[in-house]
Amino acid sequence: MKQVLRVFIGVFVICNGHAQSEEDALKYVQGITKDELYDKLSILASDAMEGRDTGERGQKMAAAFIQDHFERLGLAGPVTSRTSRGYYQTVPLYRAIPGNISMTVKDETYSNFGKVVYYGSNNSNGAKELEVIFAGRGSDADFKQIKPKDKAVIVMVNNPRGWRQPNALAMEMGAAMTLVVTHKNDEGFDAYSQLLKNYLSSGRLKLEKPQSNSEDPGIFFISPSVAAKMLNTTVDQMVEAGKTGSLKKIKKGKFSYKTEQGVEEVMSENVLGYLEGSDLKDELVVLTAHYDHIGRNDEYIFNGADDDGSGTSAILEIAEAFVEAKADGKGPRRSILFMLVTGEEKGLLGSEYYTNNPVFSLENTVVDLNIDMIGRVDPEHKDNPDYVYLVGSDRLSSELHEISEKVNSTYSNLELDYTYNDENHPDRIYYRSDHWNFAKNNIPIIFYFNGVHDDYHQPSDTIDKIEFDQLTKRTKLVYHTAWVLANRNERVVVDKIQDQKIGNN
Numbered sequence: 475m476k477q478v479l480r481v482f483i484g485v486f487v488i489c490n491g492h493a494q495s496e497e498d499a500l501k502y503v504q505g506i507t508k509d510e511l512y513d514k515l516s517i518l519a520s521d522a523m524e525g526r527d528t529g530e531r532g533q534k535m536a537a538a539f540i541q542d543h544f545e546r547l548g549l550a551g552p553v554t555s556r557t558s559r560g561y562y563q564t565v566p567l568y569r570a571i572p573g574n575i576s577m578t579v580k581d582e583t584y585s586n587f588g589k590v591v592y593y594g595s596n597n598s599n600g601a602k603e604l605e606v607i608f609a610g611r612g613s614d615a616d617f618k619q620i621k622p623k624d625k626a627v628i629v630m631v632n633n634p635r636g637w638r639q640p641n642a643l644a645m646e647m648g649a650a651m652t653l654v655v656t657h658k659n660d661e662g663f664d665a666y667s668q669l670l671k672n673y674l675s676s677g678r679l680k681l682e683k684p685q686s687n688s689e690d691p692g693i694f695f696i697s698p699s700v701a702a703k704m705l706n707t708t709v710d711q712m713v714e715a716g717k718t719g720s721l722k723k724i725k726k727g728k729f730s731y732k733t734e735q736g737v738e739e740v741m742s743e744n745v746l747g748y749l750e751g752s753d754l755k756d757e758l759v760v761l762t763a764h765y766d767h768i769g770r771n772d773e774y775i776f777n778g779a780d781d782d783g784s785g786t787s788a789i790l791e792i793a794e795a796f797v798e799a800k801a802d803g804k805g806p807r808r809s810i811l812f813m814l815v816t817g818e819e820k821g822l823l824g825s826e827y828y829t830n831n832p833v834f835s836l837e838n839t840v841v842d843l844n845i846d847m848i849g850r851v852d853p854e855h856k857d858n859p860d861y862v863y864l865v866g867s868d869r870l871s872s873e874l875h876e877i878s879e880k881v882n883s884t885y886s887n888l889e890l891d892y893t894y895n896d897e898n899h900p901d902r903i904y905y906r907s908d909h910w911n912f913a914k915n916n917i918p919i920i921f922y923f924n925g926v927h928d929d930y931h932q933p934s935d936t937i938d939k940i941e942f943d944q945l946t947k948r949t950k951l952v953y954h955t956a957w958v959l960a961n962r963n964e965r966v967v968v969d970k971i972q973d974q975k976i977g978n979n
């Protein structure tokens with residue numbers, strides 16, 4: 475009797491819940507407003523945030539702003555560390571940087587990015603001495619005249635980028651290292667050296683710690699005066715010998731060098747806010763957007779208002795609406811994770827870190843709705859701005875696609891444009907934002923996107939160009955979709971895994 479009664483009550487509660495659900499969704503969507511989206515975006519896209527570059531001060535400020543919002547809403551911080559629970563999931567990132575590098579010729583030592591520049595990732599493990607011979611312009615004919623085995627070779631190239639072919643020949647013939655003279659005079663080289671310094675000191679951030687390369691010695695770019703000193707000759711004589719191919723006229727010399735690969739560690743953060751569900755709380759709906767951007771340079775700040783200040787503001791607003799509903803006893807049945815991820819611009823690093831180190835089991839993660847750029851109208855839609863591009867809704871779950879369409883026709887009536895969902899579209903958007911890290915784990919996703927525009931990754935991606943009416947409508951669409959996915963009886967089926975093609979962004 476007891477058993478039967480419980481079943482009966484259960485059914486009653488669920489049906490009752492459903493009868494109210496549509497009405498409730500419409501009630502709490504009113505909490506998502508243009509003004510509140512503006513308030514949030516005006517902070518995230520302000521100059522004070524310095525373009526929110528991954529690992530930099532502006533990104534930390536944006537993270538603090540998001541955490542503060544979650545805290546005030548009363549969302550839980552679900553990330554457990556040794557000492558506490560919190561909103562931040564620390565994402566350790568690495569970049570390769572030049573370590574202790576120098577070259578010594580006779581009694582003079584040159585440090586890296588002065589008269590010499592090392593390009594490579596080899597550790598010499600202390601000073602190494604090498605004999606060096608002149609290889610002219612580094613052509614086949616030049617290399618036939620010399621015996622480069624176990625020696626360093628000096629080549630003079632006409633174009634700074636023209637070193638690969640001569641270096642490949644030198645390595646083929648067993649040379650120990652290639653020294654490349656890129657310029658005819660030291661002034662030209664000095665300027666080039668500074669350019670290389672900027673380039674080689676700001677390597678790409680990665681999740682894996684960079685390893686030094688023990689196979690490839692790398693190369694040194696050297697100034698013409700250093701080359702001449704090494705070979706006991708003059709720059710003019712080297713140029714002449716290179717031109718005429720009479721390499722024997724230049725005697726061999728020697729030098730010593732040190733190379734070392736350095737590693738810089740950069741700490742960044744995913745920011746997570748958790749709203750616990752009711753009877754289906756073990757299942758999770760995830761909403762994501764990336765809150766970092768590409769930072770600033772000396773002249774400009776890249777505010778990233780659309781990319782992805784728009785998506786970040788949307789997630790914060792949606793969180794607020796769900797919290798209000800829960801406060802009135804209308805909380806979601808499934809739990810919801812609101813996650814603003816870092817490192818998207820550097821290669822989807824924050825979302826990859828999360829799916830490699832999930833805070834909630836990926837098996838119980840029902841769906842990821844990901845937003846990246848929903849505040850603008852692209853040139854294709856300037857006459858019909860009530861649209862949004864959807865990507866991925868049909869890739870893993872036919873049901874998800876149907877739900878998404880139905881939600882739109884019931885509540886939003888936007889034109890859902892599937893141009894970028896075409897598997898053959900050259901932009902390959904399905905693989906290019908954070909949802910991919912969920913999709914590759916067979917978690918169904920929908921990606922919301924306004925398409926590209928001239929201000930993409932430009933300092934001109936500013937808040938004054940945001941279409942707040944569109945941003946508001948699209949935010950509401952994501953909210954309604956999340957509402958249905960969090961409240962329906964069954965989790966969306968995954969029935970199309972075999973159709974998903976694996977690709978890289």
Ligand SMILES: [Zn+2]
Pocket residue numbers: 764781782818846847
């Ligand atoms: Zn983006």
